[in-house]
Amino acid sequence: MELIKEFRIVNNLGLHARAAAKIVKLGSQYKSKLFLRKNDQEVDGSSILSILTLSCPKGTEVQARIVGDDSVIFMEALGELIEQKFGEGK
Amino acid sequence: MKAHKSGSEVKLQGIAVSSGIIIGKAYLVDRSRVKIPYQYLVNQDQIRKEVKRLEDALRITSEQLLTIKDHMPENVKAHSFIIESHLMILKDSMFADSAIQRIMDEKINSEWAVQKSLEEIREIFNQIDDDYIRTRIEDVENVAERVLRNLSGEDYEDLAKIDERVIVVAHDLAPADTTELNLEKVIGFITDGGGRTSHTGIMAQALKLPAVVALETATNLVENGDLLIVDGNTGDVIINPADSTISDYQERQIQQEEYKSSMVKISHFPAETTDGYRIDIKANIEFLEEVESAKEYGGEAIGLYRTEVLYLKSKALPTEEELFEDYRQVAEIIAPNPVTIRTLDTGGDKIAATSIEIDDEMNPALGLRAIRFCLKEPEIFNTQLKSILRASAYGNVQIMFPMISGLQEVLDAKVILEQAKQDLDRKKIAYDHDIKVGIMIEIPSAVSMAEVLANHVDFFSIGTNDLIQYALAIDRINEHVAHMYEPFHPAISRMLQQVIVAARKAGINVGICGEMAGDPLCIPILLGLGFDELSMNARSIPFIKKLIREISMEEARIDFENILRLNTAKEIRGYIVNRMKPLIPELEGKGYFYS
Numbered sequence: 001m002e003l004i005k006e007f008r009i010v011n012n013l014g015l016h017a018r019a020a021a022k023i024v025k026l027g028s029q030y031k032s033k034l035f036l037r038k039n040d041q042e043v044d045g046s047s048i049l050s051i052l053t054l055s056c057p058k059g060t061e062v063q064a065r066i067v068g069d070d071s072v073i074f075m076e077a078l079g080e081l082i083e084q085k086f087g088e089g090k
Numbered sequence: 091m092k093a094h095k096s097g098s099e100v101k102l103q104g105i106a107v108s109s110g111i112i113i114g115k116a117y118l119v120d121r122s123r124v125k126i127p128y129q130y131l132v133n134q135d136q137i138r139k140e141v142k143r144l145e146d147a148l149r150i151t152s153e154q155l156l157t158i159k160d161h162m163p164e165n166v167k168a169h170s171f172i173i174e175s176h177l178m179i180l181k182d183s184m185f186a187d188s189a190i191q192r193i194m195d196e197k198i199n200s201e202w203a204v205q206k207s208l209e210e211i212r213e214i215f216n217q218i219d220d221d222y223i224r225t226r227i228e229d230v231e232n233v234a235e236r237v238l239r240n241l242s243g244e245d246y247e248d249l250a251k252i253d254e255r256v257i258v259v260a261h262d263l264a265p266a267d268t269t270e271l272n273l274e275k276v277i278g279f280i281t282d283g284g285g286r287t288s289h290t291g292i293m294a295q296a297l298k299l300p301a302v303v304a305l306e307t308a309t310n311l312v313e314n315g316d317l318l319i320v321d322g323n324t325g326d327v328i329i330n331p332a333d334s335t336i337s338d339y340q341e342r343q344i345q346q347e348e349y350k351s352s353m354v355k356i357s358h359f360p361a362e363t364t365d366g367y368r369i370d371i372k373a374n375i376e377f378l379e380e381v382e383s384a385k386e387y388g389g390e391a392i393g394l395y396r397t398e399v400l401y402l403k404s405k406a407l408p409t410e411e412e413l414f415e416d417y418r419q420v421a422e423i424i425a426p427n428p429v430t431i432r433t434l435d436t437g438g439d440k441i442a443a444t445s446i447e448i449d450d451e452m453n454p455a456l457g458l459r460a461i462r463f464c465l466k467e468p469e470i471f472n473t474q475l476k477s478i479l480r481a482s483a484y485g486n487v488q489i490m491f492p493m494i495s496g497l498q499e500v501l502d503a504k505v506i507l508e509q510a511k512q513d514l515d516r517k518k519i520a521y522d523h524d525i526k527v528g529i530m531i532e533i534p535s536a537v538s539m540a541e542v543l544a545n546h547v548d549f550f551s552i553g554t555n556d557l558i559q560y561a562l563a564i565d566r567i568n569e570h571v572a573h574m575y576e577p578f579h580p581a582i583s584r585m586l587q588q589v590i591v592a593a594r595k596a597g598i599n600v601g602i603c604g605e606m607a608g609d610p611l612c613i614p615i616l617l618g619l620g621f622d623e624l625s626m627n628a629r630s631i632p633f634i635k636k637l638i639r640e641i642s643m644e645e646a647r648i649d650f651e652n653i654l655r656l657n658t659a660k661e662i663r664g665y666i667v668n669r670m671k672p673l674i675p676e677l678e679g680k681g682y683f684y685s
Contacts, residue, residue, distance in 0.1 A: 012382075012423060017226050017289075021175040048178040049185065049211060052226055055218040058419055 003071045007062050007078075011085035014057035019086040020048045026077055032068025034078070099331045102305050104280065106325035107291030109629070110300035111343045112278040113336060116316040116329075117256035118309065119263075126238065129199040140193050144200035147240040148186055152177060154236065158266050166297055172229075172265045172289050179233045184211055200241050208234040219412055222379065228288060232264035257320055259312045268293040278320050280308050280327055286377065302327050323629060353632035357388030361624075361638040363617065363646070369638060370623035371631055372430075374603055378416055381423045384628040388635060391427035393551065393625025394490075394603040395420060397474070398436045407470060413477035421485025428486040430551065430625075431478050432530070433471070433503075435460045435492040455559065460493035465502050475510035482522035490551060494529040494536050500546050530603075532556035537585045544596035551625070552589060554604025558582055577606050578662040583615060583653055590619050601625055610674055611666050613637050618650025640673050 009015060015023075027034050027046050034045030036054060038061070043050035045064070056062055066074050131137050159173040179185055185207055192203035208230060215227040258271065258279035268290050271279070276299065284290055284303030294301035300322030312318065312329055319328040319339045323346075328335060361371045372393030373384035384392065400408045400416060420429050437459035464471035481487050491503050507527065514521055531537060532553035544550065554577065559566060561582065564575045576582075586602075593600035601623035606612040608626030610633060616624060617638065626634065649669060656662045 012419060013222065014220065016223055017175045017229060018171045021171055021178055024178050025174070044183065047182045047184055048175060049182045049230065052223055053211075053214045053218065055220050055223050057220045057223070057415055058422075059415060 001069065001071050002065065002067045003075045004063060004065045005075055005079065007064060007082050009056050009058055009060045009062060009082065011082075011088045012058055013088065014060065015051055015054065015062075017048070017052065019088075020051040022081060022086050023051060023078070024048050026081055027074070030068070030070045030074040030077075032066045032071040032074045034074065035065040035067075037063040037065065099335060100311060100329040102308060102311070102327040102329070104302040104305035104308075104325045104327060105284070105286055106301075106322050107284070107286065107288065107303050108278075108294035108297075108299055108301040109322045110278070110298070111322065111339055111346055112257060112300045112318075112320050113331075113339055113343070114255055114257045114277050114318060116259045116312045116314060116318050117276075118312065118314050119258055119260040119267075125242070126201045126205055127199065128202050131193070131197045131199065137194055137197060140200055141190055143241070144190060144193060144203065144237075147200065147237050148180060150240045151233070151237050152180055154240075155180065155266060158270055162269050163297070166269055166293060169265075169293060172293065173269070176229060176233050176264075176266060179230055180237070185230065185233070201238055204234055204237055204241070225285065225288075228284075229265075232266065235264065236266070257318050259308055259318070261309050263290050265289040265293045268297065268299075271297075271299070278322065280305055280318070280320055282306050282308050286379070353636065356636045356639070357386075357632040359388075359635060359639065360390075361635045363638060363641055363643045365642040365644055367617075367643040369617070369621065370601070371635055371638075372601075372603075372623055372625035373628040373631065374625050375420075375628070378419055380628065381420055385424070387628040387631045389628050389631055391486075392420065392424050392429035393601060393623060395429055395431045397432060397434060401434060401436070407473075410473045410477050410480075413474060414480045417477055417481035417487070418484045421481045421487050425485035428488055428526075430488040430490050430528070431481075432490045432492055433461070433474055433478070434464055437463060455556075455565070461491050461499050461503060462493065465499065465506075468506050471503075471506050472510050472513070475507050476513060479510055479514055479521040479525065480519060482525045483520040487522060488526040488528060488549070490528045490530060490549075492530045492553070493532060493556075494543070495533045496535055496539050497542055497546065500529060500543060504546075528599075530556075531589050532560070532604075534561045534585070537561075537588055540589045540592035541595065544592045544598055547598065549599040549601070550589060550593050551601050551603045552586065554582070554586075554602055554606040557585065557604070561585060576659045577609065577612055578659040578666070580654075580657055580659065580662060583619075583650075583662070586615075586619055587654075590621070594620075599623070608634060610634065610637055611663075611670060614641065614646045614649040614666060614669060615653060617641060617643060617646035618648075618653075620647075637673060 011019060013019070024046055035042050036045045036051060038054050038056060041054060043054050045051065064075065064078055131140055155173055155177050159170050162170055188210070189203040189207040192198060192206055193200060211230050212227055215224055218224040255275050255277055258276055260279065260281050262281050262283035263279060278300040279294070280301065281303045282305055288303060291301065291303065300320055302320055302322060302325050305327060308327065317330055319331050319335065361369045370390055371388065372391045373387065373389030374394040375381060375384055375392055376396045376399055381392065400413060417431060437454050437457055458466065478487060478489055491500065494500055504527070511521070526548040528547050528549035528551060529543065530553045531540065531550050536543060558575060558577055562574065562576065562579055564571050566572050566575050590600055599622045601621055602616060603625040606616065607624035608630030613634060624634065653662050653665060656665060
């Protein structure tokens, strides 16, 4: 099953090393595969370097595409992670 | 020959990434790049072996990093994500898989393959606009370095085994290296490489290890056992200091320890005199990344955001979008308090892609720079103004024009600002229609014209560094006259007074954003003059707040009256030192504590 959802990066530092690492770590808990897209560039969401090179500072609109059996819960968890600003605090 | 063999001390200047002063022996750590052998593989058997060899090295590297992560000291556990991200980079398909693939496809040895993968990643990172994310290539380099080290079979010098109290001197230290340092023994470190946003600096701060990076030549100049002074506040490193320098720094060290403990508490109190006058204390910053720490030091707002960096870094001019993103973030983080964004304050020679041919100027301080340059390049100026205006929709933003010499420049700049607003209106882009516009008062002619200028702007901010330079005709970079640079020159007090009077008459806000604002000795003068705000280097904030909270406005006014009767800088300084002794005990000694 494939799910697609748009997110806006709201934490201050954007998708920097720590945030990217958290996405990769989250992904390792699911069977489904995550792809992140900005404009017309889509990258592998299990690769920290790919996420970094997508270059998403705060305010960037990112499209998440998750393919696989547990895509629904994965997408939910991903949304939460982004909205909670990756636990960056204020 | 080493420079310091002459017996005299050598001073280096780097970037301070973790505060504190330390004095100790140098311990050189060999973290120079591993020599990389290049080989072509001739048959499948060799290729198979080589793949296995790289896989082993990757596994060993992974084990090392895991061990480091598990043994991290409690106080840096919060930063274990840095090591975790290194583990992820290690396993990343762009790194590991691509290197293994290269061995098979290109028939090259492991080291070469790792090197090529690193280069490929580096190229991709180079194209990233965001400065912070782009510099994360350092993390990839750290990981690659460790893999190469493991491939070479060379042992990593075990940093955990250092058993003397030393200052580590290295070409570069990876964050993982930093956490391995034996904290009982290592008192700080300095490196040739690195930069302001290095993860190594974050680690050093968490470990409370004073550190200075980007010294470039430290490992060439320092020998094992050399005595070093490292000032993690200023970025100064002194090799083989003279006895007098050592005692100077020992004194500063003690003062610093004492202050540090008392300062932490005070930084978040308002700067209110004993008789109840409040002064806004703001921070001067240069990078977006500094906003958070400015707040931590007790900065209530950003009184000066220097905007040159984005122009100097890139080969092309920054786009409206890039500038906007940067300004918007600063505005959002500091909101609801204001950020004063100063428009471009540099010469055209430092900026790429301008149409103006600028030869080496004889005297750049008096040359085509700042507002003069912007008025000559209205396109560049318009773009910056639009970015600032757009950011104003996301917080409390003010615009400040630098290097104003008279009314005409203000009027001309406002015309371009008006055009920028209309451009945005046409595109229906939101901005703060009541955005405050102010100017820097830093040219003596602007002081003379302050009364006129005050009717055309919303605020003044006095740039005392340049004002003193221009007023006293002193080039601070010229060592023959630098000592004559003198904030206590009676002319300066009078000029400040003239500006204040003009601002009061027009009912506009007036502040200071030069070094005087952060200079403890200048505080009675600035209070007595009645400034609304002082904007300074974030590190100076706690101490300045503490001082203000110990002085009454009434006393300060009397001080200022008294100072006006003194006719030389020497007399004024003498008066102030005497006056401030009870509040700054260090004045009894040799120097006093600035940062």
